[in-house]
Amino acid sequence: MTEYVQPFEAGDKSQLDLLGGKGANLAEMTRMGLPVPPGFTITTEACRAFLERGDVPPELPVQVRSAMLRLENRLGKRLGDRHDPLLVSVRSGAKFSMPGMMETVLNVGLNDDSVLGLAEASDNERFAYDSYRRLLQMFGRTVLDIDGARFSDALDERKTARGVTQDVDLDADDMRALVDTYKQIIAAESGAAFPQQPSEQLTACIEAVFASWNTPRARVYRRRERIPDSLGTAVNVCTMVFGNLGADSGTGVAFTRDPASGAAGAYGDYLPDAQGEDVVAGIRNTLSLEEMHELDPASYDDLQRVIRLLEAHYRDLCDIEFTVERGTLWMLQTRVGKRTAPAAFRIATQLVDENVITMDEALSRVSGDQLAQLMFSQFDPAAERTLLTTAMGASPGAAVGTIVLDPQRAVEKAKDGPVVLVRKETNPDDLEGMIAAAGILTSRGGKTSHAAVVARGMGRTCVVGAEGVEVDEANARIVCGDVTLAEGDTISIDGTTGEVFAGSVPVVPSPVMRYLTDGVAAAEPEAGSDAALVPAVDRLLRHADRVRRLRVRANADTADDASRARTLGAQGIGLCRTEHMFLGERRPLIERVILADKPEELKAALDTLLPLQRSDFGRLLESMDGDPVTIRLIDPPLHEFLPDRTALSVKVAVARERGDVDPEDVRLLEAIERLHESNPMLGLRGVRLGIVVPGLFGMQVRAVAEAAAARIKAGGTPRAEIMIPLVGSVMELHLIRQQVGHVVAEVAATEGVELDIPIGTMIELPRAALTSFRIADEADFFSFGTNDLTQTTWGFSRDDVEAAFFAAYLEQGVFTVSPFESIDGDGVGRLVRIAAEEGRSTKPDLKLGVCGEHGGDPLSVHFFHEVGLDYVSCSPFRVPVARLEAGRAAV
Ligand code: PEP
Ligand code: MG
Structure with missing residues (x-):
């Protein structure tokens, strides 16, 4: 028989999976001898059984009853007794904290009799009835699903009738009257009286907590935080202690x-x-x-x-x-505890300095996502601004957006531009609005309020407790002193300082970004608060660099991007997409290549491109001098460089009507028709172009080789690498490799320099991964193109599926994160693993990297470390994130 119930004294903090966070830590504190009110935890296993069966597992009621008995015997009190009753709280507690997302019911065990016992034992009638009305309220909302406003409105009415504003100003008679009102609300709304039997209350509360795992807001939260739906929550039943017994409580x-x-x-x-x-x-x-x-x-x-x-x-x-x-x-x-990104870096290094943890541990306490947040911009200190008020900065960042007072409207309005959600206080139902907003401002609450906790978790800028701001929902406006702003007006909030400004304040790079680009000294802030942050980031990033095995390169196509990436710590370029060099004013030149009918025409067109490409590559090699630069030969289908088919068809048709058709347009249209493909991503692209369009790859390789030769002559150390896209068969690579080798040798001979240009391939088709042991014969390196590999493994069109159905897939748990964002370890990742192992079985020193978007994704970086790749390559801005995560993967 499965044991679903465990008393606090039997567990410890290692049992997170089984007891949830709250239960495991209550057990740990009990173990440490700290004053924890006695109680027990119903395990997550029971919740999973409940969710599966739609009912509590049959053993559970008996187990709960005997745990209650033990508790009663230990305390010498009985649940809901008419004299000095034992009361309990019933609280949710999942493995990962989900603040405010699930349910809690306090004061379970109170009824019309035991409330008298509580009044007598505490010698405080008001307290007893206050506790009872709270139970009715929480039970009504949580277990019976009655709108919470029914209860809070009744409370407000009572306060108004008595001419008071605070709950504490209501007396025992008020509370007794509220108990009656609440019981009436419950009977009217649920069709049954509030259950007077304490054990019945307890059972209903336990089930309600289990069921709260699947409320829409809990699901939304889990999706965002990537918490699996399958975990379930534990339920903690804990002896009540009372903070509402008067001024000494x-x-x-x-x-x-x-x-x-x-x-x-x-x-x-x-x-x-x-x-x-x-x-x-x-x-x-x-x-x-x-x-x-x-x-x-x-x-x-x-x-x-x-x-x-x-x-x-x-x-x-x-x-x-x-x-x-x-x-x-x-x-x-x-x-x-959860913490902001700056706090994470500061605390990690403080604990090292206090000899509490090692640098390796400190590294594991910060994350790439947090570092990315610190790279966010801030308000320009020099800019003019109109300060409305200063409240508490609860989650850092600079958010500028239009004011929206309602979470649903925030979701709508955010589609047109950034919004700042302004509320008196937030509650868990506001979650979607908070996700949609660029920033959150509340007029009440402290740094531990719901808004603050949730915003910090999401990395959303948040200011709380702005008492000076009156949120006037009825008139869709906020009033701050003599300034009134309507919904739709712009506001700027600083989640670090807590400042709130009317209008839009310009934003500048953060100190961490200044440090990353210009070094520690440049980032020294003028005043106070960031002083310890930059050195903390510096120490942890340096440590990551020391311990990591993965090298970090950048995906960059221009010398400017390359220099930026190098400043941010890139150790080379892992992917230069050469097709990006054929855009803008160069488009007509590649058009000429595509339209060429005769070999001479094609040659002439390629000859025009050659010097341009040579100088592109020359500048790229110069900006990354000494570090590898992987140049990928042209990849996309050629029609991508031609005008839109429909637009040109219309143009030609209209011109024909008028009788002044341009023959160039006709030629272009014919080419478009000829090259049109139903499935372009699976059509004539990548290595296939190299095989069927004579001279195209050859021109690019010549440009690379000549650029490298020129750099050598200029005293540089170019480390060009040539990469062939979309290879699926070793024979494709063999054919291209021969061409490439030939051109490089020719350039070396002509220029009189020695050229060492490794030739490698992308692995971005399942067949390439599965035949990697053969492909490795012809490759000096593999670079995993995980964008295409994800597309071709799942059969998902990269450009179409996210908008078409990913929301439904995420909603229904097909995956918790898009496989284009984080590597799908079981499927796509398995192919990476196979290709890495089998490629190296053929060629032990085969260099392995990844250049798909996943190269900058924290979770994926850990995966690539684990499968033994040599480097990841990502966009320049993600380079510091990848450095940090590569370090974390190694400790
Ligand atoms: C890839 O497919 O992962 C890749 C890096 O190439 P591209 O995104 O250019 O197709
Ligand atoms: Mg690709």
Whole structure:
């Protein structure tokens, strides 16, 4: 029989898969002897069984009942007893944190009798009825699916009737009246009375938490965070402790370091006389820990002690949820906390300096995605601006966009340009609007509010707690002092400083970008906050460079791109797409090649292109002098260089009507018709062009060889490599290799220099991967073209499928991320692995790289490291990201 229930004292933090994050860490804290209210965890396995069967597994009710009995015996109390009742919370907790996405019900066990027992035991009637009405509210929303506004409206009505603004100003009679109202709402909306039986409440809550795994917002969140749908959530049943027992009680969240800036020292929000969700929901503005210190020094000291213990134990920034019940501190949750990108880099190096972790560990604590965020631009310090207010920067970045006050409208409006979502506070239902927005601004809440936590997780710029901004939803406007901005007006928000500006403020490169392009000194910021960031990034990137095995090259077609890439740390060019050299004003020249009927015409057309290509390659080799430059011969189908077929057909038809048709147009149209293909990506392109269009590849190779010869004569060290695209058979490569070798030898002889130009192939067709042991005979290197390899392995047209049906595929879990973005390890990756192994079995020193988009994708970089490639090549901007990730893959 499967055991689905585990008491806190039986587990530890290694059991994340089974107990979820919350359960595993509650177990760990229990083990550490920290004050955790007793309880037990129902495993993720039970949730998976529930989701599969559509019902709880048959063993579960008995197991929960016996766990409850043990808890009752231990505490000498009974769930929902009419005297001093035991009450429990029922809280979700998946392996990966999904803040606010799933459900929690507190005060389970209260009913019309036990509320009297609670009042008596606490000697506080107001508290008892407040707790009961909270249970009704959460149960109604979560278990019975009743619109939460029904309850909050009733609460607001009561406050208005009593002429007060805060919940704490309502007295016991108010709470008793609210309990009645809430029970009526439940009966009216659900058609049944609120269940008075505590065990029935508990069972319903457990099922509701399981079911909340699949709410639309939870699914959206998982898709975004790439969390598999199959994991399920655990459920934690925990003895209630109360933060709403008066002024000597309270509840809070804290971080062992500031999660926004990374500054050392605990950071947190505390709300006296409040329960659980009040803090995270951002309903009331909170006190800082310093203010808590003044209010309740003893609990504050206890909290500081626990914070120190936790950080030493987890060796990382932790976030915690705690409650103070009449002066006693209780820990309700901890985990290694989410943090902003700057905080991640700062904290990682701080912990090294504090001798807590090694540099290798520090490297594993930051990510390429975070580095990419730090490369984002910032507001120009020199630019004019109109400051509206300064609130709390909760997630860094500079966002400029039009104001939208509603999350659904944000999704719509974001299609026309960047929007800033402005809300009083956000809740989990706002998620899609938050994803669509360039930035998020809230008027309430602290750095631990829902908006802040979610925005940080997504890397979205976010400012919270802007009390000076009145969000007037009814009139679709915001008011800040004497400034009123309507929905649709532009606003700029700075997620680092918390500043909010009216209008659009110009944006400039970030200090990290300045450092990456100009070195550490250039990036020294004028004032304060970024001082420790650039050195932290510098240290970690250098360490990554020291430990990584993968080399990092860039995909670049121009000397400018190549220089930029080199500045960003590229160790060569992994892909120069030569077709990009035939665009713009050169298009007519390649048109002449395509239209040529006679060999002399073709030769003349190619001869015109030769010097242009020679100088292109010369500049490229010069800008990457000493490092390899892989030049790929022309790849796309030739009709891509010709005018649009329909437009030209119309033009010619109209001209014919008028009787003044241009013979050149007719010739062009004939060529277009001749070259037209139904499946161009599978047509006459790549190596096939080299075989059927005489002289085309030869011209390009000659240009490369002559450029290299000229560079040698000029004292340079050119390291050109020639790469043949879309090879599927060794024979294709054999034929081209002969041509290439011949041209290179001829140029070397004519120029009187020694030319060593390796000749390799892209592996971008499944057949190439599967026959790599043969192809390796003719290749000096392989470069995996994972864009085409993904296209041809899946049979997905690169240019069409993403818009056509990827949303449905992602939604329905066919994949969690587009295979064009992150390598599909099982399918496409398997071909890479086969080709790498079998290619090297033929030629042990075969150089292996990748130049598809995946070369700059963090997850894929780890995969390429693992299969033993020598280098990845990616767009210049991704080079630092790939360097960091290649380092992380190696530690
Ligand atoms: C590839 O197919 O992965 C590749 C790099 O080539 P292109 O994107 O130019 O087809
Ligand atoms: Mg390709």
